[in-house]
Amino acid sequence: MLEQQIANSLVLGSIYALCALGFTLLFGVAKIINFAYGELLMFGAFFTLTAMNFMKVGFFLALPFAMLILAAFSVLIYLVTIRPVLRGTPLQSLLVTTGVLYVLHELAIIIWGTEPRQMDMGIEGAIEFGAVIVTYPRLIAIGTMLLLVLILYWMLYKLRIGKALRAVAQNRAGAEAIGLNVNRVICFAFAVSGAMACAAGALIGALYATEPSMGGAPLLKSFVIVILGGLGNVFGAIVGGLLIGIAETLTGSYISYAFKDVFTFLIMIFALILRPNGLLGGRNQ
């Protein structure tokens, strides 16, 4: 029934929003579309899983650890592959990140194989709101999204580094002129983006499955959400994520499960025809 579907869609939407946040942050600050983002997300899931297995700790201890590793990994990728073409054409950064996508995807297959793995959050049970049932893991997904969004907003608007991020996002040349080390700011953006990707990946891995191909769909959905919500617009990413979650769940249940992704894309294309600059007009954060 409808209420359950809405609840499910909020869960899905929260995950999508989390995916999109890291993606849009990178575009806002560094003006690049990171095609390797989905693979970072996937690596985040695998790092969490590996941490859980090797360090024999639970999900909630492994996750922050993995987030740190992925943040560093993300920065490494930036420094080695993206930074050299940062001042080039957008096509170049697109191509470079696509190359990274390829490498990471295959690396994951070599390291972990193609079999899907399960990750156990370690929390059983569900909560009932009237006729709606939400399992605790799913509730945690929503909670994690809210927590990370709050942290992100606190960082962006209360911390100095947040101001620096916003400055570079709005006007890179100007930020340089007032003495900001743009390179370091962008490094930080990559780190944060990597951490968010890790969290999103770990949640997807725990709620669904962890496998090397899991990054493709989140990448595409994040791309859609960010375009619709406005490139670089954090609020738009959250709203967009929730909307896509709703659209996908509802079309999946009421129209066709097999073709739900097709419908989501068609809705997106339709939206772009009506508003070629994105739903929220593409303001920078």
Add this chain to the structure above:
Amino acid sequence: MKSISLILPAIFLGLLAPTLSEYQIYLLSLTLLWSILALGMGLILGYAGEVNFGQAGFVAISAYVSTLLRTKLGFSFWEAAPIALATTVGCAAIVGSITMRLRGPFFVLVMLAFGEIVRLILSNWQSMTNGPLGLRQIAPPEPIFGMNFQSKLSFFYLILAVLTLVIIAMIRLVNSRMGRVFVAAREDELLAEFLGVPLMKSKVIALSTGAFVGALGGLLLAPFLTVLSPSQFSMFAAVDMVVMVIVGGAGTIVGPIMGAIFLVYVPELLSFSHEIRPILMGTLLILATMFIPSGLAGFFTPYIDRFISRWKTKKASL
């Protein structure tokens, strides 16, 4: 001019082919097929200035439509071909008129979404396409005009012929008014529009032409591989084409072909295992983008240019 330098190798290959082993014929056919696909991608990249991550969608439409017409309705390859091509170009025109208004990331996204939509439809419309399992035992083209395509060698000649035609058509495009105007419009759209270039129409034409070439590839792909499945037409297939174009040199005709040669033969010659190939592709893409933005063709262009300028001064004195 350029046409001679590209037709000669084709003739050479044609004469050499009967002496090669079946494995070498297979590699050559694969290379030529990828050349066609890469040229289609290169056309859009070079003339519309955008990466079309949905190009595999066009290839897939052509491959599936032609094969389904043959298996379900008993059409011959030659009857199915024009229908498949027309369908693909039609889809491209529709998609083009939607995307022509979109800039940069928006265009990339919608084309990517298009490719995904095609793949998803092919994967989920089980009754029509047999879903993820795909279509098998696709027969070679039926004999026509007394020519038989059962053997690998004869199919190779077919691919070679199609590639040659595509090259000739592209040379004509480069020399035509349209081609030159496309290139100028890429530099400064606003100026081009005020000079009388209908921008939207031009972009749709560029996309449709690229789709047509991709569709030609798709037509030949089905009988060549003898199996079709939706997973062959993911975004990764489009990326393969992009890599060939970039490594070989975007904006040229030779470039995508060189890219295809490089990317089919290098892994083969070095006997890389299956897993390394994507890593190789990815690394090559990164390195090529960073260090040789004008690709292999760009690297060799100064030598070719010297040859051409000598020819040009000869022409000017006529």
Add this chain to the structure above:
Amino acid sequence: MNTDASPILVVEHLAKSFGGVNAVNDVSFEVQLGSIVGLIGPNGAGKTTTFNLISGRFTPSAGLVSFDGVPLTGKRPDQIAKLGISRTFQGTRIFPKLTVSENIQIASIAGANIGFWSDWLGLPSARFIEKKAQERAYEVMEWTGMQGVANSVSGSLAYAHQSLLGMAIALAMRPKLLLLDEPFAGMNPGETQSAADMVLRIRNDGITVVLVEHDVPAVMRVCEHIVVLDQGRKIAEGTPKEIATNQSVIEAYLGINEDA
């Protein structure tokens, strides 16, 4: 009043607002065939916006523009170009990576009516039109005196040369009406004089010219008819002598003490 010359361009109650700001407000004037008309006014008067409205870059919020009796409203820039209106741009737009000669050749062929198939297949009809376009391009190059730099990459030319190239590009299209957007910008008096002479030669060649300029003395010398805009409205219209002594024009310019 010259009653037997017909207006080639008629602008009626033209208006354009951008988010509440009236860039152009109820502007009307006529341009007689074969004349040189100047459009002047202080900064922000709406001169370039008017050009953009005529050439199809923007759609009017209100009003009508007709060219040779044909209404231009709703037409795209490329359609308007093909009707016979060509223009230059403030700051000059050219194809910097192409040579001077290639620039002019592209301009002469871009709007030509060559069918898709005849173009691609290289049919005789297409080749004929191409040959004509090449002849036109050569003509324009000689006419503007640019043969000397024909094979120079246009991006490397001095600004005055680029400006001249911009004009040559517009001329290559064989226009009936030429819109020049600040043709004398950034020029010293000597260069301005040559450019002004060129404008006169263009008109004598049968092309009607409308120009937007800040260099008021140059406009006075070159134009036979002047339209003055201020803050989006037309405040005066007439011969150079009439404009020079017009009270509202003087007042509009009083606030600005330096030249453009």
